[in-house]
Amino acid sequence: MRTRIELSNQRFLIAGHSRAGRKARTWLVYLPESNADFHPGSRGELVGLVGRSQAARLNYLVINKPGLSASRKDQDVFERSFRRGLRISDALKTAGQIIPSGDKIFIVGYSEGAYLAPELALKLGDRVCGLVMIGGGTRGWLSEELSHSFGREKAALRRQISRIESRPDSVEKWNGFSYATWNSYAADTTLISLKKLPTTLPMLSILGCKDNVIDLKATLEDLLVLERSKSLSVETYSACGHSFTGHWAAVRKSLSAFLDRV
Numbered sequence: 001m002r003t004r005i006e007l008s009n010q011r012f013l014i015a016g017h018s019r020a021g022r023k024a025r026t027w028l029v030y031l032p033e034s035n036a037d038f039h040p041g042s043r044g045e046l047v048g049l050v051g052r053s054q055a056a057r058l059n060y061l062v063i064n065k066p067g068l069s070a071s072r073k074d075q076d077v078f079e080r081s082f083r084r085g086l087r088i089s090d091a092l093k094t095a096g097q098i099i100p101s102g103d104k105i106f107i108v109g110y111s112e113g114a115y116l117a118p119e120l121a122l123k124l125g126d127r128v129c130g131l132v133m134i135g136g137g138t139r140g141w142l143s144e145e146l147s148h149s150f151g152r153e154k155a156a157l158r159r160q161i162s163r164i165e166s167r168p169d170s171v172e173k174w175n176g177f178s179y180a181t182w183n184s185y186a187a188d189t190t191l192i193s194l195k196k197l198p199t200t201l202p203m204l205s206i207l208g209c210k211d212n213v214i215d216l217k218a219t220l221e222d223l224l225v226l227e228r229s230k231s232l233s234v235e236t237y238s239a240c241g242h243s244f245t246g247h248w249a250a251v252r253k254s255l256s257a258f259l260d261r262v
């Protein structure tokens with residue numbers, strides 16, 4: 001099923017969702033990567049993500065990006081919506097409109113969705129019964145960019161970051177994202193949200209050891225500290241990068257095992 005969700009500033013998104021059955025009261029909410037294609041939220045899509053046995057007991061909701069539909073992409077709406085604060089408010093409105101108030105929620109985020117997942121979980125409160133982050137870092141995006149540079153390249157990057165920070169609302173682009181988008185993801189909000197989540201909330205982070213998009217070193221350091229005080233498990237795939245190419249079967253197995261545990 002597809003439902004149009006009316007948003008602020010004359011925007012909308014199309015939520016893809018499907019139900020396991022009338023008695024199912026638990027939802028898997030999927031937050032996709034930044035440049036995701038449209039997800040219809042079908043049962044087959046859910047089976048591909050978590051396996052057939054888990055999918056049989058879960059309702060499914062994909063919070064697609066504003067501006068995306070099955071047939072086209074409205075680039076203007078897509079770009080205007082690419083701000084962290086809007087992503088969270090849009091997700092909250094979508095969940096509130098689709099998911100009945102008494103139902104429980106598992107949140108699964110990939111890439112950009114993984115950065116957002118802890119903050120969304122924090123705002124949804126005790127309705128959330130599990131959180132999974134796939135390929136998500138913990139730090140702000142600009143500091144992560146710096147972590148991959150050295151020498152003269154780092155000095156040039158610092159100058160570019162200063163330009164970005166001096167124009168917080170600019171639609172000028174750098175490395176595929178507007179300055180406004182970079183600034184909206186500049187703070188360590190993911191890490192801050194993780195620290196605030198209940199110690200008993202089951203959480204899983206799946207990371208590729210060859211991921212050169214996030215700051216892998218800082219992310220692992222942060223998560224390993226959080227493991228001591230949270231119900232958090234960290235899994236790393238040694239031959240895997242940020243896209244998890246050739247490793248989604250392993251991700252599905254990890255997700256299924258996590259859902260079994262909780």
